[in-house]
Amino acid sequence: MSLDQTMFIPVLAESLQTTSSPTPLQFFGILLGLLGLFFFVGTAVGMIRFPDFYTRMHAAGKGDTLSTMLMLSGFGLVSMEDLSMGSWLLFFKIMGVVLFIFITCPTSSHALMRAAFEDDEMPMTEKDLKKPSAKKK
Amino acid sequence: MFEDGTIINELLIERLNYLIYVVLLLIGLHAMIAKKNLIKKLIGMSIFQTAIILFYVSIGVKEGSTIPVYLPEHDLHGSHSVPSDTNETSHFEHGPFIVDSSLVRGYANPLPHVLMLTAIVVGVATLGLALALCLRIYQGYGTIEEDEVLAKIERQEMLSKPSIVVKSVDSSKTTNSKAEKPPSKPKVSSSSPSTKRPQAIPKTKAKAASTSAKAKTSRAKSVSPKAKPAASKSTTTGSKKSPAKSKTAASKPTTKAKPKPKVKSKAKPAVRTKSSSPAKKATASKPKPRTPKK
Amino acid sequence: MIEYFAIFMGVALFVLMIPVVYRIGAGPTPFDRMLAVNVIGTKTAVLLVIIGTLFDRVDMFVDFAIAYALLNFVSAIVVSRYLNRTISLDEMEAKENAKKIKS
């Protein structure tokens, strides 16, 4: 299979011919999705740059939850092409995922944090920052 | 470099998915062969299984197909809910119809999905069984490192070996000294290192020299506490690891993934006891208020 | 338009997951690794919805997303509970050293 006849995704090939402009609801959904992507960029940068576990957990716990919720609700709006019964059902299902993640994600972060604290993983203090050995690592 | 017909083209572009499965499979195979830890072997088995599952599912893919659930227009039940305004004629045919052969290519092959669904479930079941066996091995030998388990089995065989030595000595003596001294048996055996457990001699003699695997595991529990001091006394037998060392090795899989922390000051345990113990006491003093009513 | 947006989101998520995967590999503590796995799990739920949008079968894929988010939560709780109940290797070594000094 050469690259010029890639048809991995059939819907894409169809949409290339029929590019329809999004409805206002879909436009709002796209905006929400991009906002979620912005927060996920923050999470990804924080996972690399932050020095110890608790700060990384700060980045991951908040940014991950918020970005996932924003993206999912954005896609929930995007998938609402018309206001029929089926698309409302779909929207509520996706909102169910959002609610689920809104509850479970902070809880799992909390459980991990508590496990780390009980396991003597101490937060980084100013003393650790002053130590050159800790900085190097 | 990527022209048609070259090996690189074939591997990296045309059949990239097979390369991925093969690499995954090899990772699993290597883990199963080379790792000493039994749990790591099981992880390797899981990776192997995942590679095969991915391979099977990829076989069912058709270009431009969707998942093997009927679309609303092919589904007779869905046709009630979906308003078909475009052609009223199809609305009359509520009965099931055979999907056209040109539409068959629009659905992915359901057969590999079914096979892999059952394979995943059976994989979970066998993984549970394997973990139970690992737990049993750990209870019997105190370790799940393969080489240590083998060393312990060897040591047990050594403990039961002196009777065999006695036999061979007996036979050699009888051949040498004209078989006139059968009562020399207890003497020889008393001089042999098996004097610690004289009552074990008839047992081991009655049995064949090669004990069955079942007997080994059943005896493992009773022997292992005795074997430990023996090993610490005489370092020549079996492996030279002290019980304390083997204990840390046994607990490795639980915390092995954790490397040494960067700055582990010695004051930390004190901090931990200060910080965590009062809280624990406070929670422990309460009669579990959060457990739901029974 | 919608498909382009979905593809863009999927590719961006995939690219942004690379630092998180790096944290799985290089995390100094097991908690770091578990945190990164958790992040990837929640993002996989989003990816499933994106794939559903691309295939125009979102109603089917949402079920996967819910189940995946649930199992992700269970896995995080399992690991936190397990690591909560066991002490670290260093502490165990310290205990054994104390025992040796005593005897």
Next chain:
Amino acid sequence: MKLLSFIPVLVVGVLLLYAAKDFPEWGSLDAPASKSPVSSHFIANTGVDTEVPNMVTAVLADYRGFDTMFETVVVFIAGMAVLAILKNSGRKKLVKREFEVDAEPDLIVTNTVRLLVPVIQIFAFYVLAHGHVSPGGGFQGGVLMGASFILVALSWDLETALIRFPFNWTTILGGLGVFLYAGIGLLSMFLGGEFLDYSELANIFTVSREMARYHAMLGVEIGVGLTVTAIMFSLYANLSTEGRHQRGL
């Protein structure tokens, strides 16, 4: 040893890559699996035969029902084997090991789980019952149901979960699931058909032959779900406590 193990690994890899040349390309329509009359028959005739839109469920529970029945039996046997291996094997007394420390149930986690477990169980029933028209089925619903009980056991302790789901039930429910599956098959056999030929059930139920298959499939899936639920929880309870069923993970 480690280097030595690379030799068989590399040999296997080279052989597999050499064999990959003969495999069909990604998504090829001419692949033997896609061209085979079996899969085309399944795709074309599932709607006519069983009225089930989800082909995977139809193939799983109806066309390949014999296979799935013994998969269920395998799961059941695995659970029983774990029970038999670990029963009375560990230490009897509840002596804390040196690497275990106490952990109280966490307030936030327990409250979240209390909130979530009913939702999860309803979702498990949805996945089980809705498996005919959307992805799902007995295995998935059973796993979700088992996960809800495991979640209870994790956030409090195993005793709390065992109050809700006593351990004896795992054996009984696991057996009941297999019995339900085989019973539906045997019932259709007694009604004049073959083993697991569900369409014969139309003789005693006032539905068409296709809808008889549809509903019998649901019964079969419920049996599978019962077995998987019971065995998942049994595996967790046995493995986390070495068969003591006290003070688990």
